Amino acid sequence: MNRSGLKTIGLLCLLLGAFSATAQKAARIHNKAVLIDGHNDVTSASIVQGRDIAQPQPDRHTDLIRWKKGGLDVQFFSVFTGPVARNPKGVYADAIDQIDSLEALISRHSQQFLLARSYREIKKGIKQKKLVSLIGVEGGHMIEDDLRKLEALQQRGMRYLTLTWNNSHSWASSAMDETLHPDSLTHKGLTEFGRSVVKRLNELGVLVDLSHTGEQTFYDAIATSARPVILSHSSVYNLCPVFRNVKDDQIRAVAKNGGVICINFYSGFISRKFDEKLASLNTAMEQRFTDSVLKTSGDIQQARKQWHAYQKQELEQARPTVSDVVDHIDYIVKLVGDDYVGIGSDFDGIGSVPVGLEDVSCYPRITAELLKRGYSKKSIRKILGGNILRVIKASF
Numbered sequence: 001m002n003r004s005g006l007k008t009i010g011l012l013c014l015l016l017g018a019f020s021a022t023a024q025k026a027a028r029i030h031n032k033a034v035l036i037d038g039h040n041d042v043t044s045a046s047i048v049q050g051r052d053i054a055q056p057q058p059d060r061h062t063d064l065i066r067w068k069k070g071g072l073d074v075q076f077f078s079v080f081t082g083p084v085a086r087n088p089k090g091v092y093a094d095a096i097d098q099i100d101s102l103e104a105l106i107s108r109h110s111q112q113f114l115l116a117r118s119y120r121e122i123k124k125g126i127k128q129k130k131l132v133s134l135i136g137v138e139g140g141h142m143i144e145d146d147l148r149k150l151e152a153l154q155q156r157g158m159r160y161l162t163l164t165w166n167n168s169h170s171w172a173s174s175a176m177d178e179t180l181h182p183d184s185l186t187h188k189g190l191t192e193f194g195r196s197v198v199k200r201l202n203e204l205g206v207l208v209d210l211s212h213t214g215e216q217t218f219y220d221a222i223a224t225s226a227r228p229v230i231l232s233h234s235s236v237y238n239l240c241p242v243f244r245n246v247k248d249d250q251i252r253a254v255a256k257n258g259g260v261i262c263i264n265f266y267s268g269f270i271s272r273k274f275d276e277k278l279a280s281l282n283t284a285m286e287q288r289f290t291d292s293v294l295k296t297s298g299d300i301q302q303a304r305k306q307w308h309a310y311q312k313q314e315l316e317q318a319r320p321t322v323s324d325v326v327d328h329i330d331y332i333v334k335l336v337g338d339d340y341v342g343i344g345s346d347f348d349g350i351g352s353v354p355v356g357l358e359d360v361s362c363y364p365r366i367t368a369e370l371l372k373r374g375y376s377k378k379s380i381r382k383i384l385g386g387n388i389l390r391v392i393k394a395s396f
């Protein structure tokens with residue numbers, strides 16, 4: 001081999017060495033940090049159907065094996081039902097059904113999971129290397145306008161209540177309705193009863209979750225809450241302007257309140273490009289596409305099948321990356337500092353995930369990207385879980 005060949009090999013070895021040293025450093029930081037995810041829908045997606053998530057679930061984002069691989073310590077399990085109840089007794093009964101099934105899973109695998117109710121129990125569970133499980137109820141409609149039901153949910157372990165899901169209800173308006181269907185609203189923001197809900201949550205040590213809420217509800221709640229709030233799964237509006245994301249003034253208000261915004265991974269909340277692609281695949285486009293297939297084949301089933309395959313492929317190509325997700329974290333850090341941002345993946349509740357964040361084993365890639373951008377170990381630890389932990393400590 002000539003001299004220049006040897007030089008190239010030497011340079012490659014140096015680069016590889018530097019690369020593996022950085023990878024090792026990222027792994028060390030990730031493994032030592034407390035990693036908390038503010039939102040996962042595996043309860044409604046798998047557990048309530050009787051699936052055992054301690055076993056592999058290859059068709060879902062979440063199972064215990066991949067959680068461990070991803071280095072997750074603490075998970076807020078979302079208890080979710082839409083405005084139409086599955087249980088004939090109503091949406092409160094739906095919430096209880098889900099908590100029952102989550103509790104059954106945890107007691108069946110008590111060596112691997114711990115249902116925590118306090119900061120102290122969280123710390124204990126982390127020390128025991130268990131998957132610390134917390135309950136977040138996603139949608140204020142589940143209390144059925146009854147503070148006693150709210151108290152009963154707190155007794156069953158609820159540690160945050162998301163004031164609304166996409167649906168508005170009698171005491172709070174949602175982001176979806178405030179933005180897209182303002183004429184449908186009978187009131188905007190929190191009613192008097194809505195304020196009493198926030199106060200009761202504060203008294204009971206349940207976090208007030210403002211993901212999904214409309215801006216008016218957000219500002220009414222933050223003005224009422226005596227404790228730091230959480231946004232369990234929301235991203236940055238200025239990077240991806242959709243109704244579910246938060247604007248700069250909202251980010252500043254959360255920082256002033258001492259709360260935390262947990263970044264949602266859904267491709268449509270991370271990437272403007274993905275949303276534009278989604279919007280372009282509308283019914284007019286579908287009509288044009290199927291018409292052109294029909295001209296040659298005359299088979300409507302075939303035309304629809306081809307359209308779905310085309311749609312899937314187009315969206316697949318528009319998926320954002322890990323770097324795009326970290327842009328959202330970075331945006332909040334640059335706007336208000338590194339104390340107010342965390343992770344709220346929304347795994348098993350979202351139809352498209354970024355490239356590199358395919359499931360719950362992928363969190364270390366966020367740590368690696370933060371390190372690559374020059375974030376300190378201290379900052380990374382705050383973002384991965386320290387900030388949520390601070391908010392928890394102030395409440396329960």
Ligand SMILES: [Zn+2]
Nearest residue numbers: 138212233349
């Ligand atoms: Zn949600």
